[in-house]
Amino acid sequence: MTDLSKRKFLRSAGIGAAGVAAATTLATPALSQNKVQMRFVTTFPKMFPGLGTSARRLTDRINLATDGRVEVKLYDRGALVPGGVGVFDAVAAGNADMYYSSEYYHPSKSQAYNIYGAVPFGMTTPEVYAWLQYGGGQELWDELHAGFNMKPFAGPSTGVQMGGWFNKPIKSLDDMRGVKFRMPGIGGEVLRSVGVAVVNLPGSEVFAALQSGAIDGAEWVGPWHDLAFGFHKVVKHYHWPGFHEPGNIGSYGINLDFWKTVSDADKQIITGLMEAECHVQTAEYNGASPPALDKLLTEHGVQLHQYPDEVLLELAKASRDVMENLAAGDEMTGRVWESYKAFRKQSMVWSKLGIQGFLNAREMTEEALKG
Template identity: 35%
Template sequence: MKQPNQSSRRKFLRNGLSAAVAGTAIAQTACSTENEKPSAQAPYINFNDSYHWKMVTTWPPNFPILGEGCNKFAQWVKEMSGGRMEITVYGGGELVPSLEVFDAVSNGAIELGHGAAYYWAGKIPAAQFFATVPFGMNAPQMNAWLVAGGGTELWQETYAPYNLLPFPGGNTGMQMGGWFNKEINSAEDINGLKMRIPGIGGKVFSRAGGTSVLVAGGEIYTNLERGVIDATEWIGPFHDYQMGFYNVAQYYYYPGWHEPGTALELFANKDKFEGLPSDLQAILRTCSERLNLWTLSQSEVMNSLYAHKLKTEENVEFRPFPTEVLDIFRKYSEEIVNDMTAADTASKKAYTSYKKFQDQFNEYAIYNEKIYYSSFQPNI
């Protein structure tokens, strides 16, 4: 028997897949009720069509883990789509400034963005609750809320007026409390201290008597070295090591009360996303889920390795914040969040869902994680 050539085989498979997709669509339509109709009809799948999108990020080009994950996301999309969809990734400042990523995707100039929701606090105060809250949920809890607890649906509702569709796009894990050139033995030691710390955490630090200073990432080291600031937080041991902070600060404090599990975001221009064929929409969703898992996993691995490296090779002194100081930070954090939710309806709605899930999780944790770490992990 004559064997079909490569072109014929490809045509046969393509036609077969098209028929299967069409059959599935007919079956789904036949089984749908009036209340289950999709919100938007995806275009017909044409396997000859190709799509070239751009992604802009808030991270420097090829930034370890965070920017690296965006590059991997683009690679996964290309592989899963058989080359039909290609995404070019631009670091902050390469195509648009880092803090203009939101607007560039919102107005449709760019198709995709990646960053952290608290960067848009000035535009959408409620966005901060989809990133992190001082003394809030850790990474597994954030993922549970966003993926299965209704958080993403609420997030999408919050971004809808801006024509954006957000998805969980990674997590840094629990961060460190920061690098200090002064010992923190009591709440009084915060008075007059200048620290680079943004977001809600920065407001808490200022209310506790310090001064929150906004400093670009590339300027932190020099400012800390010259005494322009007395302390800084960044991310965790891996990224902090890359920045060389151990050369200019004496004490490394923990825990990262201000960012216990910072969620990152991938967001698409909603109109352009809905204009894609259904299979490419599914591929983007699936790759965002993979990115979410990869980023957290990579962060946990590298932070544990570099925490050991900082202690054993650089002789960094890891110090816990005194309980008195953490209590003060917690008190002011609650006050600030209450002020936010009282002043903004969207913030109240987001935080009500967030806090309800956190309380539910904490109630359950006393039967497993809390007792496990306190009783069965002697080295923790």
């Protein structure tokens, strides 16, 4: 067809140069030769053990399981989106298609997101997953995320965290007042309310801050990562339990416009693989923490300290007040908190009889049968 013939064809079809440009612009960029390209961003460096390797594993499995129909490109922290917490805005705006993060990094969007990260004295990992799937938590999360043009999915969990490292044992609440301590999220607000000088630092800066004396203590995740970060080289007093994050779960967020371009079959594959990753990475933390803890205690002279009951009681009172004030701030946060709180109350009855009852029996019989 000659250039003249082409121009006549376009005019007869009612399409000018501007129309051709518009049609090209409106074509879905994620679609190419019946393939969907997914830009996957994460809060965590992709070489970081656990949190980072999880995103890489999920990427590889989606690419393989969809036989290339969904082509996932995982961007390292900061490569496509500046910093780590900007992944939420990037996916909401369509500048990326999917993120892996933790919802408590996004309280500026809604305080309700704190509840989908970790709640002090809240639910354990199995209880949180149960609330999401069978207690109404997912439906509320869907509603919350839809306001940002995204669909949320539960991510893996790091499990119950430790209570943190201090340069001296904590024997009373007075020992904590004025202490410069690193803790983010609602847990940090709780400590601040009882007089702790809370400092927010990214994990990569914690060791240097402890070493220089800029902070007196810190929490990070648990034995696996704490050992890798070398906190034991600076401080020796390791406290438990981690009241602030009993069941911290990660989160995936997928742009709704992008999600519509994925076939129903591949939606099921991707969803199933995310659910599988919840099991795999959670098991990885439970598998790596016991030997790491043993190494801290037997090879590095770390001393374990259980928080006194009176300290835990005061922290629990402060946690209740912080959460109730948070829930009173807006209608959506209040609804999520009421749902979470009701499910926690029910779960505590069964967990006490089932899980805690068995653990108590196991510990008692183990001690009795020693020797």
